[in-house]
Amino acid sequence: MSGHAPEPASSALLQALPQQLWLLDASLQPSLASPSLLDFLGLSLHELQTLGWRQIIHPLDRLEFDLRWQQALLCGRFEMDYRLRDAEGRYRWQLALAQALPSQAGQPLRLLGTHTDISARKEAEARLREADELWKLALESVGDGVWDWYIQEDVEIYSARILQMYGFAESEIKPSPSELDARTHPEDRAQMELDRAAHFAGQVPIYSNEHRVLCKDGSWKWIHSRGMVISRDAQGRPLRMVGTHTDITQRKQAEALIWHQAHFDALTGLPNRRTLRDRLELLLMAAEREGGRLALLFIDLDHFKEVNDTLGHDMGDALLLQAAERIRACVRPQETVARMGGDEFTVVLSDLTDSAEAEAVAQKIILAMAAAFHLHEERVFVSASIGISVFPDDGRQIEELFKHADQALYVAKGAGRNRLGHFTPDLQQAALLRMRLSNDLREALPQGQLSLEYQAIVAMGSRVICKAEALLRWTHPSRGRIGPDLFIPLAESSGLIIEIGEWVFQQAARQVLDWRQRLHPGLQISINKSPVQFRHQQGQADHDQWVATAQELGLADGALAIEITEGLLLEGDSEVNRQLETLRQGGFLVSLDDFGTGFSSLSYLHQYAIDLLKIDQRFVRNLRPGTKDLALCKAIITMAHELGLQVVAEGVETQEQYELLRSAGCDYGQGYLFARPLPVEAFEQLLRQGKA
Template sequence: MRNDDGSLAYVVSLVEDISSRKQAEARDRLREQALERVAKGIPLSELMPAFIRDVESSNPGMMCSILLLDERGETLHTGAAPSLPGFYNGAVNGLRIGPGIGSCGAAAHSGKRVVVENIATHPNWSGAFRELAERAGLAACWSEPIRAAGGGVLGTFAIYHHHPCAPGTHEIAIIESAANLMGIAIERRRAEDERHLASLIYRSSSEAMLVTDADNRIIAINPAFTKVSGYELSEILGKNPRILRSGRHDPEFYRLMWQAIAREGLWQGELWNRRKNGEIFPSWLTINTIRDETGEVLRYVALGSDITDKVRSDELIWRQANFDFLTELPNRYMFHDRLEQEIRKAHREGSLLALLFIDLDRFKEVNDTLGHPIGDLLLIEAAERIGACVRESDTVARLGGDEFTVILTQLADTRDAERIAQHIIAAVSVPFTFGSDSAYITASVGITLYPDDSTDLEQLLRNADQAMYAAKNAGRNRLSYFTQALQESAQHRLRLINDLRTALPSRQLALHFQPIIELTSRRIIKAEALLRWQHPEQGTISPAEFIPLAEETGLIIEIGDWVFREAAYWASRWTQNTDSDLQISVNMSPLQFQSEALVIDDWLTHLCALGVAESHLSIEITEGLLLNAHPEVTDKLLGFRDAGIQVAIDDFGTGYSALSYLKRFDIDYLKIDQSFIRNLETEPNDLALSEAIVIMAHKLGLKVIAEGVETEGQCRLLMDIGCDYGQGYLFSKPLPAADFERLLQ
């Protein structure tokens, strides 16, 4: 009987809680039984089937197997599987591991759990594997890698069922615990074999044993103890174990240790001891009390292991987790912890703290031109130069890439932070020399102050980051303080990013088209599709402002796909309605080429559906895309070429001139950047450079488009040097689709 839904829910919750506790208790018993067998030194050949029987008896319906990986790490061999058919165990004995090889072969290969809920449909169990499972009546198999303490795979622990099913929380806990226990057992057994230990208990796993009488006088030791401590039995017989004390622990430590031994008969923990030669070492020690039939203390047995390697390993892991492997500076995690500590300290003392964000300007160019090994050497030296500019009490950290931070503490004046920042900028600007190679970089530094700018750690980080970007945008090789204006700019930027996510589905984006004119005939031959954003509240947003945000957030992938399809629609409409060979060019971001979302065949299918030829669409890319082009970029560029879609290099001459790639990728057009065209009538050098580009392009069989043509004088000069096409306000500004259509007509 129930009074209300609340009481029923309580009862259900109580029942589930009781069930969960019982399952946990059952797992604990399994673990205790297994560890007891391990401690007793029971051979693996007996321990493994006994453990499986314990698991199966506690979990009806489960059939378990243990497979052991051979020494070469290539094949699995049956360790124990008492409930599986003999023919099945024989078939999987010697199974070669690899991806997609059943459950156990895949788990041993990947080092990760493999759960197959339905063998009949899973690709890992195809062909002979599936037939074997059907013959054995097996429908599900979950396999967990058995790992060594160092992380290597020793084998697999698997659970089978006669019907398709997925593991629940309890089953996951069982399989994880079982694999862990088997890893302990296997490693213990192997350690014993390697050391040729005669005793399965006293001499196991290099553990040192010391036995004292009730008065705590030493009466026995084992060879491992001698090996660890350096003492022979004759040297310490009858003495108190305090001769091993290192001096690292105070009297209170030993008082609590003996208090636990007296109360519970057992103590376990980390203890630092001293060897005979005076060397101090850490050990993991277990002290047990042995009593006689009357309950009186008969012996104390101490079983310990030298954990020097473990302590060193832990220290190494800690260092790897907190320090940058390349520069050996604190990494992001350590820096965050240090900053938190220094903020608390500054708060207590009422002192001034400065946080500097440092970014190495144009570091990517060093990697691209000199290679990553030289880039790594530069980062190491840059870290040393920055460290030499600060005090020992300050913290220099590397956040990643070419970004560094500095925490300046207990400053007397804000000018101290500025002085150090200027030293850093000067130090970094000195050329870096590596043999015959030299690199020239600069640094942009952002500064924020505690408590003037903020008292919140995360806000300080954002402040310094914004200030650094302000220094970059102001021309690099300089410092910038955080200001409220930067904060407002960052908030505006964040709002734009959020609004941009809805701009496409809300139809706020549109294409405008600027004609590209054949200079000799003044006919419209091509048009460039230009993206425009009409914000419902802020009006027109400049592409120079929102395109970088789209690239930063990855929205450029979806937006770029829409731009191509929209341009294809208008190309289809205008070529059919105006009976012209008009070609629409579309700008593409490098991120689109690097994205798996760009599938050229999908675009070609779209063009076919619209009935528009591929030759009526072209793409525009920047020179930087061709520099050290990755295979996926190369494949896509060649894919456009093979499809008949022409390619133009935009803003040619302003970046890396990758001339060797022009023919390799079958480039069709070069677009001379408007910075050359702007002063064509007044700067002879710009005219000479433009003419050189035209001549070179024509020699390579390429056409040339001049951007930013605004005067008839510029147009005449371009015609004189043989330029093919012009684009600019002299002919037309970018127009909405409807207006451009009227222009065509």
């Protein structure tokens, strides 16, 4: 078959073959070429032999061809993709397969081979490679790093952006999936492998997982890894997977901050109300299951508001931080201490044997709070009131325990503060009574159940009645007389005090006008005003209207006095000061009630325009010659007169108290020695007498 044309039968056979057939000897001399091959090349067999086989191969493929051909001469098999020049001078990709023919001794080695045109496949692969490069470039341009994982070969190629993301140079990371897998945070590894396995199994169309990766500098970076298997073998096993890494560290930090802010107090770092409820729910379930006991402690700082208002919010915050540390130091590390807001804290004590353990912790907290707080250069004192409820004795549900601890705290504060209170069924009844009274109070004014009584205030030198205090009374249709110490706080907490206070003013204003016109031209009526009325958003407008009403009635200056407590002045609110000035300029006098019982009382006399001081009855009650109470009363009276103020002593009940106060120079007295609070008709009869 050397240079001769094939026989007719052989020629027909070669013509029928779909592949291009060729026969080469060891020196690449073709001795046979099928018609389809010669037609493709545009050459005759002789021209091909003259040109040489290497010359029809693309120049860039010849070096690899030579190497593979030498290997084929040794092993008897040849396989390679290379480009072959066609009759028009273009190169097309061919898959060349050849096998050595059996030869007898002395015969030269020959390889019989075929060409299969694979240009379409090569073009498709080129397009895929181009597409790969395009989407990789697109992803890199938005900051994502790209990875390309050849799964069966255990090879993973990382883009430059991925390496840059973790601080590595290309030479520092091997192209293997185990490289970054080993740098995945141990807490995230299991979920990452589960998500990856789910995608490999076809359970989810896209692999998606968030995990932390250890960077070169030792820091952890949160990334979102997404990917997809793009090729599988005949058995469905994944062959190649491509995906991205997106740096989500900032997002995770923001989420962590938001979560922390939602669950912990920003000032103290303690759990907030929401986290407390979550933890308490778990503890209650465990206690229910195991037959255990736990206690809930509601803690309220006494006199914190005074510190906060007088020394400023920064100092108040510093006090709260120290208070939180003291409470934490009083309980075991595993116990929950939470801040409910303001100056309120909550402690949950678990695994208790009896309620005495909770009491011991509460007393420890009270003792810790009693020590001085050092706030920069200031030294201040507060105390703590604590309410306790116990599971399961006082309730089994969160709301029950909260409600009962709050009721116990209410009792502790009402009993004088700086103490603890336990929940009892009686407290529940008292709370129920307050709720019902609060509801009934809404109907008290429209149904005419409210009235005013007047208590005489006399001049100490003559005992002549010159003033009176208007006192609000509530006669309940079924419960009878309700004490003001019970219903006034209810009116304040519900906001009803605004409407009731307006009614009291209208009644007292018209009453003093009537008595001045008929009985006593110089009579003065004092009206108690709640701090709530000053803080009310319409407070200034209400007081403007009071001034207008007094002028319309023709009331002279000094006919009405407004009694306020030191609690109002503690706020140091410029709006409160403005409202007081409005009243004084409108002819109202301002009287400071319960003087001497508040916090830093003397400072108010410099800040506010006060006309009268009322000495609290606690100083008067035990008034005896040579007592500290007498010394205090004398000091208050002397100081007030030096400042141009008049003094009213409350709670005068004995002749001895009267004589001592009169000798001390007190201007006015009020108390049972002179007269009890009386209805309008009875007080009018007393007023006609002139003295009490």
